[in-house]
Amino acid sequence: MRVSQGVTVVALLADPYAPTEIAQRMARTLSARLADKSGQGRRFDVEVVSEPFTSGTEDPSTLMRRIMDRGSAENWDIVVALTDLPLHSHGRKLAVNLNHEHGLALLSLPSLGGLRLQTRARRAVEEAVLGLAGPQTAGAEGPPRFGEKETDELRYVVSGPRGYLRVLVGMVRANRPWRLVPGLSKALAAALATGAVATVNSTVWSLAASLSTPRLVIAMVGSVAIMIGWLIVDAELWHRSAESSPEARQRARLYNASTVVTVGIGVLVCYVGLMVINWVWALFILNDQLFASVTRNPLHAEEYWTLAWFVASVATVGGALGSGLESDEAIRAAAYSKREQERRHALQGDQGDQRSK
Numbered sequence: 001m002r003v004s005q006g007v008t009v010v011a012l013l014a015d016p017y018a019p020t021e022i023a024q025r026m027a028r029t030l031s032a033r034l035a036d037k038s039g040q041g042r043r044f045d046v047e048v049v050s051e052p053f054t055s056g057t058e059d060p061s062t063l064m065r066r067i068m069d070r071g072s073a074e075n076w077d078i079v080v081a082l083t084d085l086p087l088h089s090h091g092r093k094l095a096v097n098l099n100h101e102h103g104l105a106l107l108s109l110p111s112l113g114g115l116r117l118q119t120r121a122r123r124a125v126e127e128a129v130l131g132l133a134g135p136q137t138a139g140a141e142g143p144p145r146f147g148e149k150e151t152d153e154l155r156y157v158v159s160g161p162r163g164y165l166r167v168l169v170g171m172v173r174a175n176r177p178w179r180l181v182p183g184l185s186k187a188l189a190a191a192l193a194t195g196a197v198a199t200v201n202s203t204v205w206s207l208a209a210s211l212s213t214p215r216l217v218i219a220m221v222g223s224v225a226i227m228i229g230w231l232i233v234d235a236e237l238w239h240r241s242a243e244s245s246p247e248a249r250q251r252a253r254l255y256n257a258s259t260v261v262t263v264g265i266g267v268l269v270c271y272v273g274l275m276v277i278n279w280v281w282a283l284f285i286l287n288d289q290l291f292a293s294v295t296r297n298p299l300h301a302e303e304y305w306t307l308a309w310f311v312a313s314v315a316t317v318g319g320a321l322g323s324g325l326e327s328d329e330a331i332r333a334a335a336y337s338k339r340e341q342e343r344r345h346a347l348q349g350d351q352g353d354q355r356s357k
Contacts, residue, residue: 007043010034010129011076013053013067018174019082019109020050026122033122034129044129047076054083058251060097060106063087067104078103078132080125084174086110086167086254088247092157093167096128103132110170111158117173164254171258172265180266187227187319188270194318195278198311200285202294208310209295209303216309220271223316227267230320232259267316274315279308 010030014023027046034044053066063081071079087094087108095111098104105128112120158166181188198204211219232238239255241248282304291299 007045008034008077008133009045009047009075010078010080011071011074012046012048012125013070013079013081014048014050015054015083015085016050016052018084018176020048022109022118022121023048023050023082025118026125030122030125033126037126037130038133042133053081054085058085058087060087060089060094063106064097064099064104067106068099068102071102071104076103078105078129080105080107080128082107082109082121082125084109084171086171086251088250089157092159093163095156095158096124098128098132098156100132105129105132110167110174111163112170113166114169114173117170168254168257168261171254172261175258175262177262177265178269180263181269184266184270184319188273191270191274191315191319192277195274195311195315196281198314199278199282199307204311204314205291205295205307208307209297211306211310216306216313219310219313223313223320224264224267224271227270227316227320228260228263231263231267237263270319271312271316274319275308275312278311278315279304282307282311 012023012027012030014020027048030046031044034046035042038044051070053070054063057063063083067079067081081104083106085108087097087106089097093111094106094108096108097106105125107121107124107128109117109121112124157163237259239252239259241252286299286304286307288299291297291303295303297303
């Protein structure tokens, strides 16, 4: 693939889900931004292609060969591939892999972190395209700046504890934990029913009034941990690598850490929602005199919040039982291993359709 003198055709080859969404959003303005930065009247034509090109492998060299083979079959000058998989290069986290000879770039979105991902991804793609298009279009931007560079292979990596944390946050962002909450509708229904019953139970009143703040915190942490553990076990979200190499074990740790954090965020959002709903329910349903006669404590604002807090913990445990009614489809997006299976099935389906033709 060589850059032509007229219009430079740039293909954004994106994995399904978040990478495709990011590519489609940036493609709306990418052509104009590249033309403005390149100068000399060069034009760019940007195409978005959504394909599971990472299916079955996370080896950067293998992925670059796949991108090269895919690009050679099309009339593309530059191919920038975007994936939400964390990639590794010699034990370090790979941010971008560039091949100037063939006009290829491989970008691992988690290496950009979790904040302002769309903006960072757009800048990374712009720098990669301008760098690959040649010195006449690089302008004042200079070469891509993606972190520490491996001089022998035109790879840019992030390393150290901060790099690990940045990739982990980026993986959690790619998992989109806010989408986990609607997927737990049956678990939330079970938790709401448990909370509604517990709020009017006099035994629960007495228990809540007798618990100190440290014990309430322990009850909260325990119930949330039970919910997280149950979801991961029931949906088989825990990733076990079939390989024994250090990089494979490191990937497995990253996968599992991102899954725990993603599910944890979703469960905590549900917990806070339950707490608020239980508090509102208690405001309408509780009787001051009856509550005081049972607990020997007047019903003030502190008692309302203490009861709502404790009931949220009880309801979360009840929600864990309800989560067993959820299908794997509802929470599979919380795990990279599940998305990898979907990529593999999609790629096999495409190959089967091509063979049938």
